[in-house]
Amino acid sequence: MESLEAELAAARDLDVAELADAIESIGFECTRCGGCCTGYAPDEPGGAPAGEGADETDGAGSGERGSECHDRDGKDADREPHTATVFPDEVRRVADAAEEMSGEAYDWRDVARPMPFGLDADADGEPVGETFEWALATDDCGDCTFYEESDGQGACTVHDARPLICRTYPFSVALDGTSQPMGEAVDEAGVVRAHECEGLGRDISREDAEELAAALKERAVRELEEAIGVRDGYDPAARERADGDAVVFDSEGPKAADGTPIGGE
Numbered sequence: 001m002e003s004l005e006a007e008l009a010a011a012r013d014l015d016v017a018e019l020a021d022a023i024e025s026i027g028f029e030c031t032r033c034g035g036c037c038t039g040y041a042p043d044e045p046g047g048a049p050a051g052e053g054a055d056e057t058d059g060a061g062s063g064e065r066g067s068e069c070h071d072r073d074g075k076d077a078d079r080e081p082h083t084a085t086v087f088p089d090e091v092r093r094v095a096d097a098a099e100e101m102s103g104e105a106y107d108w109r110d111v112a113r114p115m116p117f118g119l120d121a122d123a124d125g126e127p128v129g130e131t132f133e134w135a136l137a138t139d140d141c142g143d144c145t146f147y148e149e150s151d152g153q154g155a156c157t158v159h160d161a162r163p164l165i166c167r168t169y170p171f172s173v174a175l176d177g178t179s180q181p182m183g184e185a186v187d188e189a190g191v192v193r194a195h196e197c198e199g200l201g202r203d204i205s206r207e208d209a210e211e212l213a214a215a216l217k218e219r220a221v222r223e224l225e226e227a228i229g230v231r232d233g234y235d236p237a238a239r240e241r242a243d244g245d246a247v248v249f250d251s252e253g254p255k256a257a258d259g260t261p262i263g264g265e
């Protein structure tokens with residue numbers, strides 16, 4: 001694997017017009033099926049925009065708003081929670097948008113939870129251990145807490161502020177150090193990979209393809225910048241200062257599960 005810096009340089013060199021060509025050739029139109037915003041059955045590939053499967057050890061940010069589970073083809077049983085990476089600045093932006101939309105206060109935990117990979121749970125179900133990403137909060141059904149559905153049509157309640165991972169699903173770019181949705185790519189063109197999604201193969205306008213391509217490039221750059229920030233800011237002593245609680249090492253430094261920075265001595 002190239003260094004993260006080399007991959008970042010490659011991401012910054014990505015040509016948006018070429019990415020748009022690739023997206024146009026694959027084709028995509030969102031059908032608002034909700035597949036990339038909801039929990040998924042363990043045998044259902046590509047049910048989440050990012051990650052490699054999830055466990056249920058975090059217990060954070062769940063279930064306070066929105067309690068009806070969306071019955072997707074009768075797949076409610078044994079569903080895995082939706083798992084999508086969100087950057088720290090995106091957490092704040094989504095919280096602001098959700099507050100504006102609802103008139104209610106949204107704190108960090110209402111938007112994000114520690115990415116569960118690598119974490120364990122204590123006796124109270126609270127996460128312990130360390131992780132390196134935030135995931136969008138999920139409700140009791142394992143769906144993104146910002147997902148709403150009526151008459152089979154899904155909607156994102158923070159659409160204009162939704163994270164890059166949501167703006168670019170089901171696409172990714174084949175660069176090391178960037179996140180790839182779970183499951184094998186089902187289509188590819190150039191460096192663009194397409195992942196399981198019922199909207200693939202549909203006509204897309206040049207304007208929409210270019211908008212998606214620009215977001216895809218921005219995501220690749222941001223993911224690599226985030227990975228470099230996490231690597232450079234890693235402070236193992238933060239685990240001791242957290243006194244047994246979970247620590248999320250993001251690019252801004254170590255944080256508790258509620259997003260509070262864990263300062264130095």
Ligand code: SF4
Pocket residue numbers: 036037038084136144145146147148155156157158159162163166
């Ligand atoms: S933030 Fe919006 S687009 Fe992203 S997973 Fe949640 S509901 Fe879907």
